[in-house]
Amino acid sequence: xxxxxxxxxxxxxxxxxxxxxxxxxxxxxxxxxxxxxxxxxxxxxxxxxxxxxxxxxxxxxxxxxxxxxxxxxxxxxxxxxxxxxxxxxxxxxxxxxxxxxxx
Amino acid sequence: xxxxxxxxxxxxxxxxxxxxxxxxxxxxxxxxxxxxxxxxxxxxxxxxxxxxxxxxxxxxxxxxxxxxxxxxxxxxxxxxxxxxxxxxxxxxxxxxxxxxxxxxxxxxxxxxxxxxxxxxxxxxxxxxxxxxxxxxxxxxxxxxxxxxxxxxxxxxxxxxxxxxxxxxxxxxxxxxxxxxxxxxxxxxxxxxxxxxxxxxxxxxxxxxxxxxxxxxxxxxxxxxxxxxxxxxxxxxxxxxxxxxxxxxxxxxxxxxxxxxxxxxxxxxxxxxxxxxxxxxxxxxxxxxxxxxxxxxxxxxxxxxxxxxxxxxxxxxxxxxxxxxxxxxxxxxxxxxxxxxxxxxxxxxxxxxxxxxxxxxxxxxxxxxxxxxxxxxxxxxxxxxxxxxxxxxxxxxxxxxxxxxxxxxxxxxxxxxxx
Ligand SMILES: Cc1cc2nc3c(=O)[nH]c(=O)nc-3n(C[C@H](O)[C@H](O)[C@H](O)COP(=O)(O)OP(=O)(O)OC[C@H]3O[C@@H](n4cnc5c(N)ncnc54)[C@H](O)[C@@H]3O)c2cc1C
Ligand SMILES: [Zn+2]
Numbered sequence: 001x002x003x004x005x006x007x008x009x010x011x012x013x014x015x016x017x018x019x020x021x022x023x024x025x026x027x028x029x030x031x032x033x034x035x036x037x038x039x040x041x042x043x044x045x046x047x048x049x050x051x052x053x054x055x056x057x058x059x060x061x062x063x064x065x066x067x068x069x070x071x072x073x074x075x076x077x078x079x080x081x082x083x084x085x086x087x088x089x090x091x092x093x094x095x096x097x098x099x100x101x102x103x
Numbered sequence: 104x105x106x107x108x109x110x111x112x113x114x115x116x117x118x119x120x121x122x123x124x125x126x127x128x129x130x131x132x133x134x135x136x137x138x139x140x141x142x143x144x145x146x147x148x149x150x151x152x153x154x155x156x157x158x159x160x161x162x163x164x165x166x167x168x169x170x171x172x173x174x175x176x177x178x179x180x181x182x183x184x185x186x187x188x189x190x191x192x193x194x195x196x197x198x199x200x201x202x203x204x205x206x207x208x209x210x211x212x213x214x215x216x217x218x219x220x221x222x223x224x225x226x227x228x229x230x231x232x233x234x235x236x237x238x239x240x241x242x243x244x245x246x247x248x249x250x251x252x253x254x255x256x257x258x259x260x261x262x263x264x265x266x267x268x269x270x271x272x273x274x275x276x277x278x279x280x281x282x283x284x285x286x287x288x289x290x291x292x293x294x295x296x297x298x299x300x301x302x303x304x305x306x307x308x309x310x311x312x313x314x315x316x317x318x319x320x321x322x323x324x325x326x327x328x329x330x331x332x333x334x335x336x337x338x339x340x341x342x343x344x345x346x347x348x349x350x351x352x353x354x355x356x357x358x359x360x361x362x363x364x365x366x367x368x369x370x371x372x373x374x375x376x377x378x379x380x381x382x383x384x385x386x387x388x389x390x391x392x393x394x395x396x397x398x399x400x401x402x403x404x405x406x407x408x409x410x411x412x413x414x415x416x417x418x419x420x421x422x423x424x425x426x427x428x429x430x431x432x433x434x435x436x437x438x439x440x441x442x443x444x445x446x447x448x449x450x451x452x453x454x455x456x457x458x459x460x461x462x463x464x465x466x467x468x469x470x471x472x473x474x475x476x477x478x479x480x481x482x483x484x485x486x487x488x489x490x491x492x493x494x495x496x497x498x499x500x501x502x503x504x505x506x507x508x509x510x511x512x513x514x515x516x517x518x519x520x521x
Binding site for chain 2: 013014015026027028031032034035049050053054056057058059060061062063066068084086087088089
């Protein structure tokens with residue numbers, strides 16, 4: 001409870017991220033991998049330049065809930081997903097890499 | 104506007120400084136403007152100033168959701184430089200450097216421009232090579248730069264770690280002598296006062312929520328203080344760009360990230376210019392009050408929170424202490440953060456949009472303060488003439504489509520790696 005409150009109010013002095021494989025660890029152990037909703041166009045499929053541009057460069061960049069990739073660099077070294085609020089830094093949920101978010 | 108001068112200072116001193124004019128008015132929004140600038144940061148203020156001064160558009164409003172100086176313009180570490188590699192960046196930012204020289208006179212406001220040099224340190228032979236390449240690129244564009252050896256650097260910053268124990272020994276550095284700093288608040292206030300004097304309405308606490316668009320043309324904006332009509336709208340909202348772009352059905356090659364900075368307790372003069380550590384990301388200058396002003400990496404995840412976390416501050420200051428061991432004795436007074444509009448190639452975007460009358464100024468990453476004057480100049484040109492200024496042609500949005508990227512650091516799209 002206290003932890004949630006502290007994170008909600010942005011009073012935490014670091015992020016505490018729950019790796020789905022290792023459990024809760026400090027932010028220092030992780031690196032960021034960006035927006036997890038970006039889908040690479042299918043291999044060998046006919047795509048427009050515009051589709052390719054949006055995959056490489058364009059981001060929704062929401063203020064609020066954001067599904068993103070993190071890497072447990074100094075831990076199990078696995079990639080996973082974090083559902084996090086970009087306005088408050090509150091971590092709503094962490095998911096294994098193949099899991100989909102059901103809101 | 105009553106001019107500030109030594110005489111006005113003396114005159115006002117005699118009546119206890121009680122009769123100074125307000126620096127800018129606090130008007131009610133009108134029903135309609137010829138042009139509206141969203142965002143009263145440095146870029147919005149400078150843009151409105153140039154629209155009024157150079158293009159004779161007098162009926163202009165700046166709509167600011169907070170207060171003048173509350174955004175990144177009041178949060179940055181005030182470094183001015185034009186030590187880039189690519190021609191487009193060199194020419195653009197150096198035009199800006201020339202504008203800083205006369206800015207206090209032009210605005211009749213002391214922006215405390217202080218060209219005392221910026222020194223980028225190199226810690227390996229490879230880095231010396233790459234700095235000499237960058238220095239040559241600058242010189243080819245007419246920008247003074249010198250490559251310094253270890254002993255020359257030691258003369259400038261003798262208290263840096265020149266011992267045998269240094270983890271990243273200093274090999275030399277690239278010096279841009281006219282790099283330096285200016286007082287960021289004064290830049291905001293000076294532009295605000297000068298724009299107001301030209302008739303620009305600065306409307307604070309007025310948030311733009313959406314746009315009125317008819318047949319692909321803008322006809323007004325919807326704000327927290329009512330709807331306002333206009334035919335031209337310029338976005339200068341820095342870290343909030345994607346939020347407003349969404350209202351225009353635009354997705355942008357931009358991510359919002361938090362960048363922190365901090366100052367130490369004030370000490371006697373020890374550091375003259377700006378110094379950057381080359382083996383990581385740490386930079387430092389000393390303010391006129393004596394505080395060491397320090398910054399470095401982004402926190403490194405999408406954020407709109409205007410505050411970061413301690414691990415980043417600790418990481419940045421560890422680098423600081425590696426460079427200047429004597430910093431370890433200082434106490435940190437304040438830390439703060441601002442939201443950076445990180446573009447996907449690290450360079451800005453100044454352009455029209457697919458909607459007639461809506462113009463875009465964003466993507467400044469962590470380097471937009473130094474560009475304030477030249478951004479205002481070129482963006483005002485784009486808004487007034489509907490054409491890019493010759494200096495800002497390379498900063499059009501379509502470069503992400505044509506492949507003419509301006510990726511100074513070769514980082515690709517992972518700009519948070521800084
Ligand atoms: C810690 C830190 C250090 C930095 N160091 C340097 C440096 O050393 N050198 C350098 O060159 N640059 C530096 N920068 C970057 C520089 O500060 C920015 O690139 C630049 O200030 C951005 O332009 P601006 O001044 O117009 O932005 P801002 O001052 O952020 O202006 C944008 C304004 O838009 C307003 N706004 C947003 N949405 C709305 C809306 N919907 N309606 C109305 N108003 C809205 C905001 O309230 C804000 O006032 C640094 C930034 C930070 C945070
Ligand atoms: Zn793990």
